[in-house]
Amino acid sequence: xxxxxxxxxxxxxxxxxxxxxxxxxxxxxxxxxxxxxxxxxxxxxxxxxxxxxxxxxxxxxxxxxxxxxxxxxxxxxxxxxxxxxxxxxxxxxxxxxxxxxxxxxxxxxxxxxxxxxxxxxxxxxxxxxxxxxxxxxxxxxxxxxxxxxxxxxxxxxxxxxxxxxx
Amino acid sequence: xxxxxxxxxxxxxxxxxxxxxxxxxxxxxxxxxxxxxxxxxxxxxxxxxxxxxxxxxxxxxxxxxxxxxxxxxxxxxxxxxxxxxxxxxxxxxxxxxxxxxxxxxxxxxxxxxxxxxxxxxxxxxxxxxxxxxxxxxxxxxxxxxxxxxxxxxxxxxxxxxxxxxxxxxxxxxxxxxxxxxxxxxxxxxxxxxxxxxxxxxxxxxxxxxxxxxxxxxxxxxxxxxxxxxxxxxxxxxxxxxxxxxxxxxxxxxxxxxxxxxxxxxxxxxxxxxxxxxxxxxxxxxxxxxxxxxxxxxxxxxxxxxxxxxxxxxxxxxxxxxxxxxxxxxxxxxxxxxxxxxxxxxxxxxxxxxxxxxxxxxxxxxxxxxxxxxxxxxxxxxxxxxxxxxxxxxxxxxxxxxxxxxxxxxxxxxxxxxxxxxxxxxxxxx
Numbered sequence: 001x002x003x004x005x006x007x008x009x010x011x012x013x014x015x016x017x018x019x020x021x022x023x024x025x026x027x028x029x030x031x032x033x034x035x036x037x038x039x040x041x042x043x044x045x046x047x048x049x050x051x052x053x054x055x056x057x058x059x060x061x062x063x064x065x066x067x068x069x070x071x072x073x074x075x076x077x078x079x080x081x082x083x084x085x086x087x088x089x090x091x092x093x094x095x096x097x098x099x100x101x102x103x104x105x106x107x108x109x110x111x112x113x114x115x116x117x118x119x120x121x122x123x124x125x126x127x128x129x130x131x132x133x134x135x136x137x138x139x140x141x142x143x144x145x146x147x148x149x150x151x152x153x154x155x156x157x158x159x160x161x162x163x164x165x166x
Numbered sequence: 167x168x169x170x171x172x173x174x175x176x177x178x179x180x181x182x183x184x185x186x187x188x189x190x191x192x193x194x195x196x197x198x199x200x201x202x203x204x205x206x207x208x209x210x211x212x213x214x215x216x217x218x219x220x221x222x223x224x225x226x227x228x229x230x231x232x233x234x235x236x237x238x239x240x241x242x243x244x245x246x247x248x249x250x251x252x253x254x255x256x257x258x259x260x261x262x263x264x265x266x267x268x269x270x271x272x273x274x275x276x277x278x279x280x281x282x283x284x285x286x287x288x289x290x291x292x293x294x295x296x297x298x299x300x301x302x303x304x305x306x307x308x309x310x311x312x313x314x315x316x317x318x319x320x321x322x323x324x325x326x327x328x329x330x331x332x333x334x335x336x337x338x339x340x341x342x343x344x345x346x347x348x349x350x351x352x353x354x355x356x357x358x359x360x361x362x363x364x365x366x367x368x369x370x371x372x373x374x375x376x377x378x379x380x381x382x383x384x385x386x387x388x389x390x391x392x393x394x395x396x397x398x399x400x401x402x403x404x405x406x407x408x409x410x411x412x413x414x415x416x417x418x419x420x421x422x423x424x425x426x427x428x429x430x431x432x433x434x435x436x437x438x439x440x441x442x443x444x445x446x447x448x449x450x451x452x453x454x455x456x457x458x459x460x461x462x463x464x465x466x467x468x469x470x471x472x473x474x475x476x477x478x479x480x481x482x483x484x485x486x487x488x489x490x491x492x493x494x495x496x497x498x499x500x501x502x503x504x505x506x507x508x509x510x511x512x513x514x515x516x517x518x519x520x521x522x523x524x525x526x527x528x529x530x531x532x533x534x535x536x537x538x539x540x541x542x543x544x545x546x547x548x549x550x551x552x553x554x555x556x557x558x559x560x561x562x563x564x565x566x567x568x569x570x571x572x573x574x575x576x577x578x579x580x581x582x583x584x585x586x587x588x589x590x591x592x593x594x595x
Contacts, residue, residue, distance in 0.1 A: 053454055056457075057454070062411075062452075063347055064344070064347055065346045065347050067346075068346050069346075071313050071314070071344070093457075093492065094492060096565075097562075097565045098492060100565060101373075101565070104279070104373070104594065105373055107277075107279075107306075107308055108306065108368060108370065108373060109365060109366065109368070110318050110340075110342055110352065113308065113310050113316040113342070113344065114275075114310060
């Protein structure tokens with residue numbers, strides 16, 4: 001019993017040293033300057049407003065259907081874009097590596113059948129959202145064409161003070 | 167303490183061993199700290215080239231996708247072309263309050279991903295030797311057949327510990343039907359929804375923090391006591407519960423055969439040793455107020471019919487409370503396996519707790535685990551009591567490769583305690 005106490009005590013001491021020795025604070029990524037990021041859907045989509053919490057659920061594939069019949073199709077910009085940076089920081093609350101690992105885990109656990117489709121331009125984002133009524137995407141508010149619907153987030157539109165995606 | 171210095175030696179020896187171990191750990195940790203910033207710079211440069219190549223591949227794939235979308239759009243425009251003033255056909259699109267049904271996927275889209283690991287392990291347990299080892303080579307395949315149907319297959323190639331010969335096993339294979347958020351059904355071989363670890367982590371050490379699974383959730387052919395795999399039907403979905411985020415799992419399957427020799431899997435893939443079926447019900451919550459928190463419980467039932475022995479009613483109860491944040495992780499699970507035969511009830515309790523914290527590319531972790539099977543346990547009499555702490559650190563070399571170093575101290579009934587050290591390179595590709 002004494003030997004076990006010594007061993008457990010030593011292990012706890014080792015644990016304490018490891019914690020002290022590997023204290024590296026990872027700085028949160030700084031926000032890049034730019035305009036607000038709009039959440040866009042097809043005009044046929046009846047969604048008008050989403051809370052930030054609900055938006056997270058959708059983009060994290062925790063909610064995968066708009067209604068009983070229509071699966072959600074996620075579009076996101078490719079890595080390196082401001083849209084992606086804002087979405088990772090505000091909606092996903094992850095860095096790029098964690099985002100990739102998150103989707104690998106989601107597919108691995110069969111909690112999703114595919115990760116968001118990454119498009120490398122807002123032109124593609126617009127074309128995809130216009131063509132497919134189940135799409136929800138995100139892009140610079142200044143690039144949204146008139147035939148797409150901008151969804152309110154927490155009741156606010158891009159440009160309003162309390163709009164969160166910036 | 168005795169005044170006789172000779173009696174003080176054992177205690178002093180123990181204390182000095184502990185201090186030496188602590189000092190060694192401190193030196194390793196500080197040395198590793200100074201390497202971290204340099205390794206991060208190298209990782210960034212290598213990642214840029216990979217990113218550019220990935221982006222070019224993505225552009226090509228998307229251009230092909232746009233052509234497909236344009237073709238669909240033209241086809242749809244041709245379908246909806248009606249005479250001016252005529253009302254559109256009702257089946258072409260719904261009212262403004264409903265979305266049109268999505269177009270069917272033309273061909274299945276198959277994706278293959280791989281996971282594997284290489285280890286080195288050493289132990290002072292009597293009869294063991296240190297060895298390099300190939301872990302499980304996991305080919306993970308998914309394919310979307312339509313917006314609602316998909317297939318998942320997980321094929322593992324691994325070498326047997328005693329014979330060193332490779333074997334192949336289809337660990338998971340199911341057709342998944344996703345009706346809506348409330349109901350998703352899998353038909354085939356799946357990981358049973360007992361507890362948390364079994365459905366959170368499958369056959370990939372890269373996804374796990376620690377070097378291996380808790381021995382409570384060891385695979386059947388590695389001496390595990392739980393029915394990790396099952397063949398049958400599994401349904402899951404969310405329940406209307408507001409911010410509580412309640413989910414359910416309901417499973418019906420063959421259950422497992424009476425525990426076979428180590429190295430043989432008792433999963434009943436094509437035949438069942440009895441007409442009874444196992445069933446499992448689980449409820450878990452993922453409250454939206456605390457993202458990353460999950461807690462729940464499950465209850466499993468099966469009838470086992472070992473040859474030459476009375477039938478055994480098996481019940482397995484599991485509860486878990488876990489938190490997995492971006493950097494901090496705290497996992498806790500407890501399981502009770504209850505076997506009832508004749509007038510006898512035997513209980514095998516077990517639990518583990520695991521804590522870890524991400525610090526840059528480093529993730530130190532600590533786990534303590536315990537399992538206590540009675541000596542008279544008819545199905546796994548060799549398990550007995552096993553417990554002990556594990557201390558380790560995971561270093562992410564890049565986004566897809568991790569190096570883990572883990573120390574274990576193991577205690578077991580009727581066995582001398584022993585130390586183990588393991589190194590593992592786990593990767594995804």
